[in-house]
Amino acid sequence: MKESSLPADNLNRTVDLAEARSRHNLGARRFAVACLVLGLGLVASVVLATGIGRMDVGWGAIAAVVLSKLGFHTGALDRTTEVVIWGIRLSRVVLSGLVGASLATAGVIFQGLLLNPLADPFTLGVSTGAAFGVALLVMLGVGGSFLGLSPLPLGALAGALGAMAAVMLLSRESGRIRKETLILAGIVVSTFLAALISLIKSLDEESLSAIVFWIMGSFSGRGWIHVGFLLPYLAAGLALGAVYHRELDILALGEEQSHHLGVAVAAVRLKLLLGASLLTAGAVSVSGVIGFVGLVVPHLVRVLAGPSHGRLLALSAAAGALILIWADVLARTLLASGQELPVGVVSALLGGPFFFYLLKSRRSRGMW
Amino acid sequence: MIRVEALDLGYEGRLVLTGLNFQVDRGEFLGILGPNGSGKSTLLHALSGLLPPKKGRIIVKSEPLGGLPSRLRAQILAVVPQSTDVRFPFSCLEIVLMGRYPHRRRLGTLTDADLVWALKSMRRTTTAHLKERPIIEVSGGEGQRVVIARALAQDPEILLLDEATSSLDVRKKLEIFELLKFMSETRGLTVLCAMHDLNLAALYCRRLMFIKHGRVVVDGPTDQVFTPAILREVYETPMEVVRHPGHQRPYAVMLPLSPGTREDEAAMEALEAAQS
Numbered sequence: 001m002k003e004s005s006l007p008a009d010n011l012n013r014t015v016d017l018a019e020a021r022s023r024h025n026l027g028a029r030r031f032a033v034a035c036l037v038l039g040l041g042l043v044a045s046v047v048l049a050t051g052i053g054r055m056d057v058g059w060g061a062i063a064a065v066v067l068s069k070l071g072f073h074t075g076a077l078d079r080t081t082e083v084v085i086w087g088i089r090l091s092r093v094v095l096s097g098l099v100g101a102s103l104a105t106a107g108v109i110f111q112g113l114l115l116n117p118l119a120d121p122f123t124l125g126v127s128t129g130a131a132f133g134v135a136l137l138v139m140l141g142v143g144g145s146f147l148g149l150s151p152l153p154l155g156a157l158a159g160a161l162g163a164m165a166a167v168m169l170l171s172r173e174s175g176r177i178r179k180e181t182l183i184l185a186g187i188v189v190s191t192f193l194a195a196l197i198s199l200i201k202s203l204d205e206e207s208l209s210a211i212v213f214w215i216m217g218s219f220s221g222r223g224w225i226h227v228g229f230l231l232p233y234l235a236a237g238l239a240l241g242a243v244y245h246r247e248l249d250i251l252a253l254g255e256e257q258s259h260h261l262g263v264a265v266a267a268v269r270l271k272l273l274l275g276a277s278l279l280t281a282g283a284v285s286v287s288g289v290i291g292f293v294g295l296v297v298p299h300l301v302r303v304l305a306g307p308s309h310g311r312l313l314a315l316s317a318a319a320g321a322l323i324l325i326w327a328d329v330l331a332r333t334l335l336a337s338g339q340e341l342p343v344g345v346v347s348a349l350l351g352g353p354f355f356f357y358l359l360k361s362r363r364s365r366g367m368w
Numbered sequence: 369m370i371r372v373e374a375l376d377l378g379y380e381g382r383l384v385l386t387g388l389n390f391q392v393d394r395g396e397f398l399g400i401l402g403p404n405g406s407g408k409s410t411l412l413h414a415l416s417g418l419l420p421p422k423k424g425r426i427i428v429k430s431e432p433l434g435g436l437p438s439r440l441r442a443q444i445l446a447v448v449p450q451s452t453d454v455r456f457p458f459s460c461l462e463i464v465l466m467g468r469y470p471h472r473r474r475l476g477t478l479t480d481a482d483l484v485w486a487l488k489s490m491r492r493t494t495t496a497h498l499k500e501r502p503i504i505e506v507s508g509g510e511g512q513r514v515v516i517a518r519a520l521a522q523d524p525e526i527l528l529l530d531e532a533t534s535s536l537d538v539r540k541k542l543e544i545f546e547l548l549k550f551m552s553e554t555r556g557l558t559v560l561c562a563m564h565d566l567n568l569a570a571l572y573c574r575r576l577m578f579i580k581h582g583r584v585v586v587d588g589p590t591d592q593v594f595t596p597a598i599l600r601e602v603y604e605t606p607m608e609v610v611r612h613p614g615h616q617r618p619y620a621v622m623l624p625l626s627p628g629t630r631e632d633e634a635a636m637e638a639l640e641a642a643q644s
Contacts, residue, residue, distance in 0.1 A: 252455070261518075262522075263438060
């Protein structure tokens, strides 16, 4: 066959390239718009959520406090207002946002990596593993903080990795991880560890509410110091996700094809599992186990942004933050008595039915 | 290009292929034939680096295959697997662009060269019109051609195909094989394909390797090994080989099975009668 008889090679370089580029950019533009919308939504939500609470603080006071913390001179501020806004509300709003971002991105990584639409830190037992690690350290009396770092997230990381390994081993069959049994194993491990946490806490003579805190998750009484605990884990986990997002796309085709395309499957998978475990451990060590954020957010974002993991990670982080900020606002304002609900209760109440809807509507279309 | 030395292949405790010794040079077009379960796929798994040898060595471009870093290996060697089940709604262009992975820098952006390779590969496999379609929505045959496009986008020196055209219609099958022949003749692409279609193999492969019961029965130029005696031995089926009056390539004609199988059938009927 002569070269000229292959019409495929008569590629009109400029026209085709320009077309493909413009389509590529079209996707990029949509992504940029989505980023912008979510970013503005986040800023607005932080301000609004800080303004909502039992004590009415006023928007002017919020602006004044934030400006003064940024180094602008704003004149005298009421001390109580300042503590409520800066020390209690804003820190908690920021923390809930960061935890939401951590859990959602961990969910993206777990789902892509394990090819399982039901995978997330909670269903895989990784969250409960992290909570177990923290509970164990607390029981042993290890606590405090050194240079703004706490040993508790390290305990959470050890617990998360341990639970992950246990789940993998349980769902392994003749050298391969079975998708079908993965979540089952996750639930077994999670239930077992939750029981152990309850046992530890009972032996430690803590009240029932403290146990509920770890198992259902809460931001009650959390502050800037916890933001500091979480940040390095969030940064490291996100960095791993960002560096390996292209591999995550390819791994979604399965192990064999990834191998054929030149991905060092075992090594990359280990790094991404570590990234997702870091994200989970950081989140759980400051807020306990919060379910459904890591499960629902990636699905929601995938509908809007498509399957490409680079974009999915960025948008899921923002959407996860947005959702958990508002879930926490509900958790602390829903009960008329002024008592707080664990935020995990709110996220489960919102996320459960929503996930059911997603599952039903997407399965009928034969995709995720 | 590829040299296989005293190779034994198998899975946990079970040997599938033993004592393989062969060499494939640059630009060769080799068809690997044999009955079901003869080990064709196992051989391709090993040649693609998925299955480590039990014994012996696989040398690719004078390097042991197992010692090649993943990305470098994927720059040399592309694979079109038997089945490709994708669950995520990537567009077909995105799938083909994944073929550029081994050539792209870790955090680099998509270059014009990458796009040109992807588009050219899609044109060559007549899948250009599917660019924007999600891979999960295209037909089996279209999906297979997209995966072939992805393998070509890898710009490999060796292409391994495992029954890669099984779900294509006649016309598409010929188009793909014309393309492979063109690539091997003009670009020096080395093509190894495991296949069942004897006549397609006889038409395009210049060399054939017959595998049976875990051993290479015969390996040689198509004109010499595509004979009724060898085909009969390998497939245990009566066949005749005829030369097409036009293009002078051999083709196989199957003959009805000998009465042996009919006797089995009679025995089965007797069994059924006894049961009722």
